[in-house]
Amino acid sequence: MKKIIALSAVLVMGAIGLACGDSGANNATVNSNKAIAAENHAAQSAANTMTNAAQSAANQMSSAANQMANAANAMKAAPPSNAAKSAPNDKAPATNATNTMKK
Numbered sequence: 001m002k003k004i005i006a007l008s009a010v011l012v013m014g015a016i017g018l019a020c021g022d023s024g025a026n027n028a029t030v031n032s033n034k035a036i037a038a039e040n041h042a043a044q045s046a047a048n049t050m051t052n053a054a055q056s057a058a059n060q061m062s063s064a065a066n067q068m069a070n071a072a073n074a075m076k077a078a079p080p081s082n083a084a085k086s087a088p089n090d091k092a093p094a095t096n097a098t099n100t101m102k103k
Contacts, residue, residue, distance in 0.1 A: 003040055010036055 014029040 005035055007040055 014033045017029040
């Protein structure tokens with residue numbers, strides 16, 4: 001806001017200079033005003049670019065956080081796989097085995 005007030009004051013002074021001064025001073029004032037306006041525009045553009053980049057990064061982080069939360073919720077809801085379970089050993093040992101060794 002201060003920049004806008006300062007720029008407006010410079011432009012007013014330039015207008016007064018155009019009305020009251022000679023053409024050499026007028027041209028210098030007008031050129032100065034144009035340069036100040038261009039610098040203000042460039043600074044505002046750079047600030048907007050930085051703001052947009054920061055917002056984009058925030059959106060990407062939010063999206064990544066949502067994806068991780070969804071993956072965590074999916075892991076909680078999924079039943080354990082069969083590979084993780086150990087099979088019970090319920091087979092009885094063979095008792096009818098014959099000795100095939102020669103004596």
